[in-house]
Amino acid sequence: MDKKIFQLSYILRSTAISMLILPIWWVDIQKIPLQPYLTIAALVPIISLILDIPFSVIADKFGLKISYFIGLIIFSVSFLTPLLLSGIASYIVFTILSVLADSLINGVEIAIIKSISGSNFSEYYSKLSQSFYLFTIPLFFISVIAYQFNTLLPLIIQCITIFLSAINLLRIKIMDDSIPEVQIHEGWSLKTTPKYFIILCSIILIYSVFDGAVQFQNRSIQLLLSDNLLILACLFACGNVISSVGLGRRVYNFINDRTTSFKISLITLIFVLSLILLSLNKLVSIIIGYIGISLIKGIYRPIMSELYSNLQPKQKWKASWFSFLSVGSGIILIAINFFFTQLSNQLQLLELLWALLILGTGMIFYVVIWKNERLELSYHDSSSLSNKTTTLIIDLIRSKLNIRQSYPIQYSSYNKVSEIKEIQETTTLPVVKIIDTDDHSLTYQYFSGIKLENLDSDKQHATIINIVELLKTREIEETTTQYPCSCVTLSHEDLHPGNILVSNKQYKVIDWDFSGMGYKITDEISLLFHPKLHLTLNERFKYLTDIAQYHSDICPIKLSVDKNTKFVETYLHNKIKEISNWNSTSKYAKKLKDEYLTLLMEVKKFGNTIDN
Incomplete structure (x- = not known):
């Protein structure tokens, strides 16, 4: 039930209604000079990077739902600023409110998805993305029609939909929100190693590059078709159809049970070929390239987010852990965009540069996964008084988690491993699935509870x-x-x-x-x-x-x-x-x-x- 409720909130908070017309609104209607408009827009990601982690830490302390709710309310109010103010003042207030809202929502959103999806994180996130792309298709056309009727109408509709998203969210019960944040209970934590940080950095890097390529492709299409909103809306709608109910769904079903190496290799290949086709600047190649990007834009995030989620080092880091990903990705993208703009301002060359970057990053990630198929980390629970040794086993190839509990040889108070296994297989109480055993340890399928x-x-x-x-x-x-x-x-x-x-x-x-x-x-x-x-x-x-x-x-x-x-x-x-x-x-x-x-x-x- 909670999954369906959150799905509705996730769709309603879509900015598809305002996305196409906002740049035109500020520059053409509000008459904001292009230079200050671009300067303020450039500052937004930097301010977001500064605020993201502190706001996520607060969300972890006081509750994911309340943080997400406040963020949605602020975001909703931001679209009312053009009704109350005008000119540069309106744009500045809108930007401040939007940045505050983003900082309250960013890490929290994925943390909520993880909490309500349990062990089906990647699958639920993928379905969520596909339904998002599907149901936002009509919003593009509503935006264009409403704008023709009244230039303020899309912003008012956007305000209402985000407000409804916030109200709907109140119906959700989030399990993690009830963990008390006191010194006595710190929850579980992992003892990290150099190998852990190498894998973590490679995941953040490839996630950032994939994200940057999609953002660059969207900006490129908007620049090419900025004079024709209807064609732009049709193109985005077609892309969303491909991502949600068309080939995108088929591709996800095809790779879902494959290894991580296969998934990332295929996504990398599609990205590279699509960007090369876009760089040819021919109508047919642009259409095919855009279809390629649309195929995978709803696939890579769930896959990479699950890999990143599996490396979470502390139980109390929920929203803040995903904010680290957002901030790390943001810093990398700022550096990449700055470097690329220094090299060239030609769209075709930039697309080729992105293709080369993705190819190189994909190869690095493949080597890292190939060299580190399995990561074992010491697992400590602050509320446990047992003298057993617990190890978290991260299967990077299958993106699965297992827990191994090893019993000290010198202690005779425990039952034999074979007896413990037999009892768990006999009891009528629900137990975690046993994956493997030896004389002194039991390995369980990880249960995220x-x-x-x-x-x-x-x-x-x-x-x-x-x-x-x-x-x-x-x-x-x-x-x-x-x-x-x-x-x-x-x-x-x-x-x-x-x-x-x-x-x-x-x-x-x-x-x-x-x-x-x-x-x-x-x-x-x-x-x-x-x-x-x-x-x-x-x-x-x-x-x-x-x-x-x-x-x-x-x-x-x-x-x-x-x-x-x-x-x-x-x-x-x-x-x-x-x-x-x-x-x-x-x-x-x-x-x-x-x-x-x-x-x-x-x-x-x-x-x-x-x-x-």
């Missing part, structure tokens, strides 16, 4: 209901006379909100190191009476009473529901002692112990109230 303990109460609710239902229906393997629970079942033995990853409507239970046959109540009480679960005491005991009905008829938990407060008190006492015995200096452990103490006091008070 947020720990249940880091979500707010609304986002925890659906997962709690679902997992409680699964806990109820676990098969009782045998019964004993043990107090307080006589039901033996396949048990996780460490089930708590920190071991449950949530992504959109999916969740996975992780860390099965101590699992095996155990008492049914162990998983139930460790989950329901964990302090990081945002439930009232009434809700906790209601869940416990409900789940107890699925124990055997001779189980004390089922027979003595009225005495369960005393049992919970005993459990919390023991848990606090256990945390004290960890001898951990971690801030996370200290805070967790304090939270258990607070919960224990509340349970005691709750029990006294019931007794009275």
